[in-house]
Amino acid sequence: MQFIDLKRQYEAYKEEIDRAIQDVIDNSDFILGSYVKGLEERLSQYVGQRYAIGVSSGTDGLMLALNALGLRQGDVVITPVFTFIATAEAVSALGGIPAFSDIDPETFNMTPDALMQAIETVREKKLPLKGVIAVSLYGQCPDMDEIQKICREEGLFLIEDACQSFGARYKGRFSCGITDIAVTSFYPAKPLGGFGDGGMVFLSDKEIAEKIRALRDHGQRSHYLHEMIGKNARLDTIQAAVVLAKFRHFEDELKRRENARKIYDEMFEDYGLASSSVRLPVIRQDRTSVMAQYTIRIKRGKRDMVKDYLLKRSMPTAIHYKLPLHLQPCFKGLNELFNYSEGQFTEAEKACHEVLSLPFHAFIGAEEQSMAVEAIKDAIWRE
Ligand SMILES: Cc1ncc(COP(=O)(O)O)c(C=O)c1O
Incomplete structure (x- = not known):
């Protein structure tokens, strides 16, 4: 995949x-x-x-x-x-x-x-x-x-x-x-x-x-x-x-992406994961998302375990992003200037420990999505 x-x-x-x-x-x-x-x-x-x-x-x-x-x-x-x-x-x-x-914990x-x-x-x-x-x-x-x-x-x-x-x-x-x-x-x-x-x-x-x-x-x-x-x-x-x-195919692809988003959402809900262990992407009423990523949140500690479990089953995931900018080595100098430190941007720091982007594109099939969700369910339930 x-x-x-x-x-x-x-x-x-x-x-x-x-x-x-x-x-x-x-x-x-x-x-x-x-x-x-x-x-x-x-x-x-x-x-x-x-x-x-x-x-x-x-x-x-x-x-x-x-x-x-x-x-x-x-x-x-x-x-x-x-x-x-x-x-x-x-x-x-x-x-x-x-x-x-800092950021909104729902939309990032x-x-x-x-x-x-x-x-x-x-x-x-x-x-x-x-x-x-x-x-x-x-x-x-x-x-x-x-x-x-x-x-x-x-x-x-x-x-x-x-x-x-x-x-x-x-x-x-x-x-x-x-x-x-x-x-x-x-x-x-x-x-x-x-x-x-x-x-x-x-x-x-x-x-x-x-x-x-x-x-x-x-x-x-x-x-x-x-x-x-x-x-x-x-x-x-x-x-x-x-x-x-x-x-020329972009609008059609956006529909496919929206459809793939709904399929993931429904699968997580059907397994009862959406409310307990996994937080799904939130799209505000007055806007749409082109879903550059389908990014879920899984509680700190569990996210990395799920990521490793999926990788063992050849399912790639990504973390967008591992570190907030104030903790990036290249921006160390800013910490002195603005007194930034760890714990300063609580929502962003929490997000870095919890976000997980799943396989997602306009041509993804429901079977592939199902494999990813099944694997996440297995990883969480075997805990
Ligand atoms: C939020 C954001 N800003 C800027 C960029 C930079 O774009 P590019 O890779 O085309 O230089 C990217 C792309 O990865 C991005 O995701």
Whole structure:
């Protein structure tokens, strides 16, 4: 069993994907080719955002966004403490300082209250707080309206890290089209993934969009006239062709993912595990999740036992994430600056001991899901 079976997906759309790749090669249309423009137009329409800019990865997209928003050395940006490293890494890589907020134990996302607390911590230190990156973790947006309101009142920019949530709906709007600026990733395992690295920045402001277009291409707006120091962070045309081919099936895949989520939920409920030993993913009424992961919670101590038991039966699982960011070795320096320590972010720390992501993708079969749930039941009941 595969954790995410990308081969099955490729086999389903092989002809279309192969044709698109061949087309790029036949036309030698390699750098910022027509498929990049085509994908930008298609995805900006889909999410309802004015500008979309193809970039080399989600991480680069975050860095370009922060750079274009004017982040300077020593500026502070608040991120959730429970996320993939890239969210905060992008801030540090530009010389900024990430500060952290705790999460909602049900959705694993930043809460407005936790954000307010984080703002107070930074302001007490009299550090220049510039913005917030709110992550739509596991495929579901946080309380974005409330978070946006706080950011407006506090004069902070707000970036949606939508690297796991492209296609998710929030109060009738789309992830990547809710905030002034958002970034997604086309890493192969993402709900909309390519065959390598890639990403896209979505935004509403013309000037910042022009800046990001220049920054992703060595700071040039016209050939060999470099107005600023940029980098090479262009979306590869072959990746754009693959993503565009897969995008035709994306809505259908989202339905399949939703169906697979319900099947897991029902199986856990049928075994009576849902209320006692296992906490299922929680999706809020006013939004949808693209289920980048199907992540359950199993009490501290038991989770690792279940993971090992499944591995012995050749069932792969993953822990997203083992450590909250304030306990990552690379962010040790922040502990002194903000007095962070173990026990500081209780919900995130608890989640790190309890989360377990199960095999999940658009092509997973109910039999495979049943095998995974059976194995979890056996592991828990034999205790
Ligand atoms: C929440 C989050 N932010 C940022 C990234 C970085 O994206 P990429 O791998 O495309 O650089 C990822 C992807 O793994 C992610 O999950």
